[in-house]
Amino acid sequence: MKLNYSKYITATLIFTFAWQVAQAQFQVPKILKHPGKIKIKALHMLNSKYRETNLSISPDGKALFFMSGRGQQSWSTPRYTRYRGKWEHDGDIWYSRRVNGNWRYPTCLPRTVNSRSGEDEPNISPDGQTVYFQSWYGAWERKGGPYYKARLKGTRWSFPQGLGEGINQFFKERALKQRYKRGPNNYATDGATMSADGRTFIVAVGVYNGKMDLYISRRGRYGRWSYLRRLSVSTRGNERSPFLAADGKTLFFASDGYGGYGGLEILKTTINPDGSHGKVVNLGAPFNTYLDDYGFIMPASGQDAYFVRQGDIYYADVKNANPQIKPSVTLMISGIVTNASTKRGMSATITIKDARTKRVITTARSNSYTGKYVIMLPTSSPNFTQEVKKRNFSSFSKSFNPTLQNGLNEVVSNVPLSPGSPGVVSSGKRLLITGVVTNEKTKRGMQATIVIRDTKTNKIIKQVQSNPLTGLYKIKLPVSSPNFVQEVTQKDFDSFNKSFSPVIKTGLNRVVSNVPLTPKEVVVAKQLMIAGIVTNASTQKGMSATVTIKDSNTGTVIAQTQSKINGQYKIKLPADKPSFVQVVTKNKFSKFDKSFSEVLKPGMNKVVSNVALRPVVIVVTKKIDQEAAAETGRK
Numbered sequence: 237m238k239l240n241y242s243k244y245i246t247a248t249l250i251f252t253f254a255w256q257v258a259q260a261q262f263q264v265p266k267i268l269k270h271p272g273k274i275k276i277k278a279l280h281m282l283n284s285k286y287r288e289t290n291l292s293i294s295p296d297g298k299a300l301f302f303m304s305g306r307g308q309q310s311w312s313t314p315r316y317t318r319y320r321g322k323w324e325h326d327g328d329i330w331y332s333r334r335v336n337g338n339w340r341y342p343t344c345l346p347r348t349v350n351s352r353s354g355e356d357e358p359n360i361s362p363d364g365q366t367v368y369f370q371s372w373y374g375a376w377e378r379k380g381g382p383y384y385k386a387r388l389k390g391t392r393w394s395f396p397q398g399l400g401e402g403i404n405q406f407f408k409e410r411a412l413k414q415r416y417k418r419g420p421n422n423y424a425t426d427g428a429t430m431s432a433d434g435r436t437f438i439v440a441v442g443v444y445n446g447k448m449d450l451y452i453s454r455r456g457r458y459g460r461w462s463y464l465r466r467l468s469v470s471t472r473g474n475e476r477s478p479f480l481a482a483d484g485k486t487l488f489f490a491s492d493g494y495g496g497y498g499g500l501e502i503l504k505t506t507i508n509p510d511g512s513h514g515k516v517v518n519l520g521a522p523f524n525t526y527l528d529d530y531g532f533i534m535p536a537s538g539q540d541a542y543f544v545r546q547g548d549i550y551y552a553d554v555k556n557a558n559p560q561i562k563p564s565v566t567l568m569i570s571g572i573v574t575n576a577s578t579k580r581g582m583s584a585t586i587t588i589k590d591a592r593t594k595r596v597i598t599t600a601r602s603n604s605y606t607g608k609y610v611i612m613l614p615t616s617s618p619n620f621t622q623e624v625k626k627r628n629f630s631s632f633s634k635s636f637n638p639t640l641q642n643g644l645n646e647v648v649s650n651v652p653l654s655p656g657s658p659g660v661v662s663s664g665k666r667l668l669i670t671g672v673v674t675n676e677k678t679k680r681g682m683q684a685t686i687v688i689r690d691t692k693t694n695k696i697i698k699q700v701q702s703n704p705l706t707g708l709y710k711i712k713l714p715v716s717s718p719n720f721v722q723e724v725t726q727k728d729f730d731s732f733n734k735s736f737s738p739v740i741k742t743g744l745n746r747v748v749s750n751v752p753l754t755p756k757e758v759v760v761a762k763q764l765m766i767a768g769i770v771t772n773a774s775t776q777k778g779m780s781a782t783v784t785i786k787d788s789n790t791g792t793v794i795a796q797t798q799s800k801i802n803g804q805y806k807i808k809l810p811a812d813k814p815s816f817v818q819v820v821t822k823n824k825f826s827k828f829d830k831s832f833s834e835v836l837k838p839g840m841n842k843v844v845s846n847v848a849l850r851p852v853v854i855v856v857t858k859k860i861d862q863e864a865a866a867e868t869g870r871k
């Protein structure tokens with residue numbers, strides 16, 4: 237009997253599909269059909285004979301990060317794990333740049349990020365200056381792991397910092413339960429994604445060789461991550477490889493719980509602010525096959541896509557794909573901040589504000605080496621103002637109101653800042669008063685209090701202190717108060733007061749006010765003191781004695797003290813009695829008596845009087861009794 241193989245294969249596929257429908261937890265999602273031919277090819281420049289997985293792409297589609305088990309590093313651990321029956325090294329994070337439409341050979345992140353314990357699931361921020369990743373490297377529980385972030389400072393990657401909080405607590409609790417129950421490891425992960433604004437984190441967690449679910453955490457107002465909770469899009473099947481598109485709400489993930497072609501299917505949905513999800517759709521062929529298809533990522537433009545099949549990275553040209561496959565409208569501002577003099581990139585603070593409410597939407601910093609920056613903006617606020625500031629450089633301010641279209645809407649704003657012109661703004665009106673406060677006598681800068689008051693209301697507008705070394709000060713004033721009074725005060729100096737009424741023009745209006753303060757004449761009081769040492773004239777050693785000071789005219793005692801054992805004494809005297817007599821006495825010593833009449837000057841007038849007292853010699857006369865003498869004579 238001759239078999240009809242085409243009918244047999246068709247029947248088998250129908251049976252497989254029907255079985256998966258029966259196993260699906262939810263209604264089988266719609267399978268997208270694509271009107272045009274979609275070209276798919278393996279990226280041999282990025283792939284190796286080992287596994288590549290867990291992809292992440294920047295919103296502009298120019299940087300691709302992924303995990304690779306190829307090793308090739310000094311810290312690599314061979315035969316670390318098996319994939320599809322073959323040994324491979326511990327995982328490391330690699331990345332590639334797309335230049336002129338072609339991907340360059342990938343580079344491994346340095347040892348500050350990678351280790352011999354395996355790093356995985358990288359996510360790159362829109363500006364390419366922060367990478368989020370997973371690592372089980374030693375003591376992850378205490379370091380805020382197993383998810384970390386590292387920053388690119390100039391050309392070097394910093395040491396990682398744990399995300400901590402609710403994410404860390406979730407994994408610590410699961411690890412503790414598994415340790416006591418001794419069951420299968422149910423805190424393994426296979427794919428994580430971070431939103432472009434860095435506020436939403438989704439991860440696949442469960443048994444590595446079993447089933448996993450998707451969990452979500454959000455970063456709160458004060459930067460703390462919430463406890464991971466299960467997403468409603470998860471099924472009784474297996475969910476892996478989540479990826480949040482640049483719009484922050486379109487979620488691509490892999491699952492075998494929704495039916496389809498067989499194995500893991502690539503699906504798409506939207507995540508709402510409360511964690512609920514929208515309609516789930518199957519991306520269809522050629523993205524999904526009877527094999528495991530997963531790791532789908534897409535830049536903000538929606539023109540290209542990448543995914544993983546059997547451990548290799550594939551590229552898909554999706555220009556002619558069904559529009560439902562693409563994320564919603566995204567808005568991005570990018571550019572380079574440069575030093576206008578040297579033309580080199582530099583770090584600066586970039587602030588984006590709502591043009592109407594002036595509310596700050598977000599802030600960022602450009603790279604200190606390249607000057608590049610990329611900021612994803614909410615499409616609900618397309619009318620915005622960009623401000624760029626750096627110390628000792630001119631500032632920049634410009635408003636934008638782009639018309640949004642489907643896909644990526646990129647605003648390019650290259651910002652050259654001029655050095656040595658702080659306070660200069662590219663547009664609008666600004667009022668600035670600056671100058672130097674000096675000591676008029678020494679001509680040196682000094683610290684003083686500068687108060688600016690409204691001329692009409694006398695209310696204080698601003699109050700600052702000048703620099704204590706240079707005397708420099710700078711005060712930005714509202715252009716609504718161009719009539720003001722400047723007051724400068726400092727203790728022991730005459731005050732300064734001056735009125736100003738500048739004519740305000742477009743741009744910077746600078747008022748220069750250098751203030752010399754005159755020191756006040758200080759009357760120094762006259763003071764009088766007598767001090768010295770009392771010594772034994774024979775031994776030349778100091779000794780204690782009574783020191784009395786008397787008025788020369790009246791003889792009354794003004795002051796009296798005892799010199800110390802070492803002979804030192806010090807007596808403060810009233811300045812109105814410059815004529816006095818010093819008397820120094822001690823039992824069995826001669827008396828010292830001396831008059832003084834001082835001419836006092838402002839300040840302390842010190843009289844030094846060292847006194848040497850001589851011991852008194854006592855002669856003892858022996859009286860001889862007459863009878864005793866007579867008795868002596870008889871003998």
